[in-house]
Amino acid sequence: xxxxLLVGCAPALxxxxxxxDVGEVALHAGGSFGAGTHYxxxxxxxxxFNRKGMAFVEATYTEMGKDILWxxxxxxxxxxxxxxxxxxxxxxxxxxxxxxxxxxxxxxGLFYNSFHAYAGPQGALIGIDDFKFxxxxxxxxxxxxxxxxxxxxxxxxxxxxxxxTRMTIGVFYNLRTFWP
Numbered sequence: 001x002x003x004x005l006l007v008g009c010a011p012a013l014x015x016x017x018x019x020x021d022v023g024e025v026a027l028h029a030g031g032s033f034g035a036g037t038h039y040x041x042x043x044x045x046x047x048x049f050n051r052k053g054m055a056f057v058e059a060t061y062t063e064m065g066k067d068i069l070w071x072x073x074x075x076x077x078x079x080x081x082x083x084x085x086x087x088x089x090x091x092x093x094x095x096x097x098x099x100x101x102x103x104x105x106x107x108x109g110l111f112y113n114s115f116h117a118y119a120g121p122q123g124a125l126i127g128i129d130d131f132k133f134x135x136x137x138x139x140x141x142x143x144x145x146x147x148x149x150x151x152x153x154x155x156x157x158x159x160x161x162x163x164x165t166r167m168t169i170g171v172f173y174n175l176r177t178f179w180p
Contacts, residue, residue, distance in 0.1 A: 023046065028154070028169065028170030034165050036067035055089075056107070057087070058089060061082070065079070065080075083111060087136060089108075108134065109133070109136075111131065115127075137157055141153055151169060
């Protein structure tokens with residue numbers, strides 16, 4: 001019955017893919033490839049600053065295991081590696097239909113890689129925290145399932161001390177004019 005209601009709704013009831021004065025929150029999950037293959041989870045929050053652009057802040061967590069973001073000759077056998085990304089980005093929207101909007105991603109931010117490794121002349125196991133800056137670009141598609149929510153598959157290329165890619169799928173929810 002719920003599906004019949006969604007399908008039977010007039011197009012005017014669906015969200016517009018190019019609205020302004022709209023905020024968005026999203027959760028995403030997927031995989032990172034190129035600095036090993038790892039799962040990633042995260043979230044973002046942003047707002048439409050005009051018909052074709054949205055600004056976002058995003059946080060992503062990637063469990064990297066024995067891989068590290070910055071290859072260092074002074075450490076041996078890294079383990080328990082975790083990568084936290086804090087990014088700002090812009091989505092340049094290309095509205096195709098009311099419910100479908102491809103977009104291009106451009107952004108940058110701070111990377112925090114925490115891990116344990118053997119280092120020093122005695123080869124002691126120590127905790128290491130690395131901070132790096134990086135940039136990202138890519139694209140995705142917003143597909144509105146309901147009047148204010150939908151799914152958002154994305155592909156990104158992330159460049160820091162290593163270059164890697166990420167594919168995710170997320171669920172987003174639009175907030176009306178009171179956001180942010």
